[in-house]
Amino acid sequence: MPRQLRPELEHEFARSPDLGYEVSSDVGFVRCLSHGFPTPLARWHYHDEYELHLITATSGKVFVGDWIGPFAPGQLVLTGPRLPHNWVSLDMPDGGVEQRDLVIQFQHEPLSQAAELIPELKEIFPLLERARNGIEFFGMADKAETHWHHVKNSRGVRRLSAFCDFMADLASCNDYRLLSNAQMQSEDDDQSTDQIHAIVSRITDNLSDQHSAAALAAELSMTESRFSRFFRKATGNTFTDFVNRVRISRACQLLMDTDQQITHICYEVGFNNVANFNRRFLEIKGMTPSEFRKQSLNRFRGAD
Template sequence: MSLRHRSTDRPLPRQRQPELEHDYARSPALGYESPQEAGFIRCLDHGFPTPLARWHYHDEYELHLIVATSGKAFVGDWIGQFQPGHLVLTGPRLPHNWISLDLPEGGVALRDRVIQFRHEPLAQAAEAIPEVAEMQPLLERSRNGIEFFGLSERAALHFDRVRASHGLERLAAFIAFMSDLVRCTDYRLLSSVQLQSSEDDATLERINAVVSQVTQNVAHPMALGDFAAQLGMSESRFSRLFKRATGNTFVDFVNRVRINRACQLLMESERAITHICYEVGFNNVANFNRRFLEIKGMTPSEFRRQAENRFGGRDASTPSR
């Protein structure tokens, strides 16, 4: 009986889920510091192309500065442009990748400057040291990915100082870097929505309960009046509090949550766009397409095409944006 040979010409299906980066894979040959050098703060410089540039995530925070080339950045469900000076902080387990589209022949020796650090030591230190606790809001925002503006030159100096130092001196250089990021007010969150408010804790807790219901039940009908009644508020008072707490009107927030869920399904499944539309709570495809374009700046089909590039491939049919 003859053996059947699988065709080597047929490409294997891509793993749509991001790859988890393990510590044992962080070889100095790829640009990582050796385990003997790296303590709580690990530095990494690498060029492009490289095996490190892939759709992946890890348990550490990652501070990422692009110093050469431009192209497409993928952070969670966000897709955007990058160029030299692009500075981003990603939180634990937030998938990301940067794909250069203007490489010179042979690539570049240095494209990315990276600092990785873990959550637990900072969380423990924050309990005893108020100054360290000042970083907590920044770290919480980073779980959505933060792009900073106007800091590229200072960031390059900070990266030099952190990379060149060790021990307590490195910790001091790292804290100085984080202090600049904490004070930076010119930034944007990249992936999904996050509560930001100066409301009292009791009010925030009530609004947060509404946010949790919305995010966990995206396909259910979402009537502002129902949530207002649930909290014992008039619709107008609920609307004002919700807008102050989230930065969005209730309707805009619901649309954003649904679109973010749609982005996840577009990236991680091959479901038809019409099916995704209804699965995330929209009643008709035209409204879904309109809201998607408003929030993401592209159509669902274009988002899916561009999202494929997070693996490192190029789709020549996708226009640059």
């Protein structure tokens, strides 16, 4: 049988109350969920909603996009729409655990539409932008659990108020890290945003090309030093680091979703030699490409 490589898309019709899901017609666009492990809900999957995920028991490996790392009780992660994820417990007692995950799911569109009339909601949009890559928050476990119960136990306007209070605390939290690939930050004006998006699109669409900061600076009528400052402000990375991170991110996707040889992937994503590819991969991911591929196979565990 062919090996499963891609994440499963979670559809609304699969969200049965028997599995712990709240009915959207009863609670609105903010939905709470709690579950133990093992469970059919724990699998390598993605969906259209944001998902805020608090671990309350067990430890193991977490998979978010191209991120592989450890988790333990107290881990709090926000994943963006269609970002694949799974938590695999490795220290379960016999019979599993009754509660491991406290989850909140919510959609983007209601917030986007409401922000047109309620500008205060835009305060959380930088948070939602970062969530495209997955965000792990630190030092928030106790507060997050309290927030979750406030949301869970509320309905109507009170639930919306409790949810907004939770989001405001997350938006103001400065102790976090982004998990999956390179991140673009918001720019101050539309022209800058358009320029950065054009540059990033060119890089991501043509990874095998040799991209030059000097050439891009000239296209924008900037000096190379000014372009470097501009690019770092917008992405949080130097130009070279950003290109390497995007290439490694694409390599991770190929390592996870295909059976291509590592040497072939190296050249496909734009590296000129395998030694440099392995070195950059180790710097960014903390493991070699072959170790990453081996560990990534564990992302399918959890539904047994």
